[in-house]
Amino acid sequence: MTLSSHHQPGAPLGVGILGAGPVTQAIHLPSLARLTDILQVRHIMDVDPAVAESVAGRVGARFSTSMEELLADPNVDIVAICSPHQFHAAQVIASCRAGKKAVLCEKPFAMTGEEAAGISAVSAETGVPIIVGAMHTFDPGWLAAEAAWGDLPEQVHTIRSSIVLPPNPRFEDFATEIVGRIPVPTQDLSDPEVIKARLRGGVMGLAIHDLPLVRRFTPDFAAVEVLHAETAEPFGYVISMRAGSVAIELRAAMNDTWEPAWVFEAIGDDAALKIDFTPSYVHAGSATAQIRKAGQTLFLGPYGHNGYEGEWRKLAELASGTGQPPSAETLIHDLEFALSIAEAAVGLVDGGTAGATAAEEVSA
Structure with a gap:
């Protein structure tokens, strides 16, 4: 059964959040606190009742321990899905079917192509727009660069994503006091299964933020070949790829020693883009971009907000019936x-064979 929303025109839209872990506490609630004129947190759900109650108490929201209760709340217009990723697809579909106005799903929004296609079909059937929380695509610095780079995508030969961050708990603790954090178990870093899990986690948890940006410069994404992949200690990865004539390098290191930096570069024959993103969990300021062309450098940003706030602004727009959602494709x-x-x-x-295309690995 779906309950229609009680939303009044002009009033803030109600937000319900499924999952009240560190990302909700340290990223989404501080972002929403700056947008109370358009968005208001009304309901927090977590399977741990103590965490749900504590986090909801910070924002004066209702709390519950079941998705069904949150989706039945008529004061919730927008659902944010911040639960463990294995629940994302089912929760996105349930949120669409519950007649909500828009859905934000943390990445990855599905674990297989089949799940993604199922989500796309339900979104099309119900008309509920879905946004995936890859915050860089909503950063005004990235959007300004996209508007200004001209023919850069046609001439790019090298793409780099380079990420240096402290471990997440350190940033989270700067942002807020985390309730109910689950300790990370000790792992045997020589075990091939651990190495594989860490590579997969690095791509799907960290690199995934920049992969939509990489894809803007590699339209034939199915032809990407992974040439080299290794993990770095204490956590990180180095992955080298090729897409036709374009070389792609993904690097990340999470440690306590270096200054945080998150840099994306796309280098062409006579033009180049460099974007400095704010590190994860940092709320102030947008990305800044430099576009170098013919001996001239165009500097863009910083702007008044970053991608975390940008994705919520986009959700409010979509839930109000304006703006274009990202296509399901x-x-x-x-x-x-x-x-x-x-x-x-x-x-x-x-x-495995170095140079096997990524598409072959998925279909295998």
């Missing part, structure tokens, strides 16, 4: 791109 291709890279990288750990 774009979301599915972004997911398939990430899954294929993860599987091809993992395949190399087992002695």
